[in-house]
Amino acid sequence: MLNGEKKIARPLRWAMIGGGRLSNVGYKHRTGALRDNTAFQLVASAFDIDPERGKDFGVNLGVEESRCYPDYQTMIAEEAKREDGIEVVSIATPNGTHYAITKAALEAGLHVICEKPLFFTSEEVLEIKELAEKQGKIVGVTYGFSGNQMLLQMRAMIEQGKLGDIRVVDLQYTHGFNATDSAEKASDAQKWRVDPKVAGPSFVLGDLSTHTYYMSQLIMPKMKIKELLCDRQSFIPSRAPLEDNAFVMMRYENGAVGRLWTSSINAGCMDGHRIRIVGSKASLEWWDSKPGELKYEVQGEPVQTLIRAMPYLDESCNADERLGALHQEGLSESWANIYLKFAIAIDAKNRGDEKTLNNLVYPDINAGLDGVVWIENCVRSADNGSSWVEFSQANQKATV
Structure with a gap:
């Protein structure tokens, strides 16, 4: 049974791309990632195509104003300069943007959690899979019901x-x-x-x-x-x-x-x-x-x-x-389960723990x-x- 105790040494420094105030899925990502506050910590964002609306939203969620960026390119570049920069991003943007953002994040040495469907073509996925393997990073897919x-x-x-x-x-x-x-x-x-x-x-x-x-x-x-x-x-x-x-x-x-x-x-x-x-x-x-x-x-x-x-x-x-047989669970717990497994996978990848990765059932x-x-x-x-x-x-x- 899960009770919120840490499964990895420390929370991963996490950012969202998309998933802002008008998003249909952003809140699902955040409730999933932050349900176990031992897994992820939201420290930066590029929430919205409208920079001011995205900044206002991020501040209202508790993200430092200086780390609420106008776009993902700026966020990746600026966070790379920080000793405490982000380690993983979630992509909650329209489908046609997934490939470019995922590629940019991996090239910057970040792990990626992306909405589905992942990309337009299998050729694009194979290219990104090769890049992820080269970079030693995880790409997870948010099939949210699968938890x-x-x-x-x-x-x-x-x-x-x-x-x-x-x-x-x-x-x-x-x-x-x-x-x-x-x-x-x-x-x-x-x-x-x-x-x-x-x-x-x-x-x-x-x-x-x-x-x-x-x-x-x-x-x-x-x-x-x-x-x-x-x-x-x-x-x-x-x-x-x-x-x-x-x-x-x-x-x-x-x-x-x-x-x-x-x-x-x-x-x-x-x-x-x-x-x-x-x-x-x-x-x-x-x-x-x-x-x-x-x-x-x-x-x-x-x-x-x-x-x-x-x-x-x-x-x-x-x-x-998570809650016991007397109490109802649902989609929020499902998202929390897959996000926790994303965190375990990322931690295992960072440590070179292939045994954990091979035995973990999650949408990779x-x-x-x-x-x-x-x-x-x-x-x-x-x-x-x-x-x-x-x-x-x-x-x-x-x-x-």
Whole structure:
């Protein structure tokens, strides 16, 4: 169980790029990083494209005014002059800026924690991965839902054979908040998400379902996709060519099949984020609205509901427990769990502790690469008439 005691020698000196007053995600980053005040310390910022608004916001958060910078280039340059300069940055800016900022931070000797999807192309990710390895730095990806510890329970039960052979993977991440175009009209944060120049080659496939795809890979690390078919739609015509709804069918190398529905036009839906794994013996189902519960259905037996923090759960699951079984946890604790693991990974990398790095389950640059490759395959399928395509890995020639 986690109780806030330090897991690393001292808090890492941390800065945010983006994530300011008008951001949809900035507060999630800060609550995650600062939940355990033994892991990160917010000491500098380049919060906003508007320098004065960013400075005002940073000061209101307790950052020294002199360390509230007008842009990330100035921040990186000025912090490099300080003995107590920053060691790690979080990037919470629009997708199209991720690559340039990540590259600049790594070249300056900083660790990076970046929003998803990581970059536009797998070639960009491979280039940054090589740079990160050369610099000896960590690149983490904020798949914020993946810190829900019941996902580790699913992983353990599948590894232990309690489901038998995996046959069906059923994934969904939908909501209805973009059922009309009013969101783009009211919010700059939504407007850029449907602009291909800023968002990249997808909207909901990248913005929503890369979360769920990564979570499925976390749960089933040995399950690899053989081929897939993607059908995507722009029900709000102004969003084309980016999709606000998509269906993905998947065939896995072990013979299992999968489907994923992702949508921001599921009118009336507040939280359609679910994962169901069906095996030859039993099934598991997790729903984001009840993150502390896991439905376990064994064929021919009564349905069981496994509850977070109970002693019958796997040790790997309970190791990330924070509040105890009587009290509800949720997205804030999930973010805190992945940020704590980012801190442990950074500390281990600094010390050359490869054993810790190899045993740590967290969304690293390889997870970011997997997400970008998955999007590339989905877009390729959809743009080829929603046809089945062989799942091509990074640097592998695509075939239709």
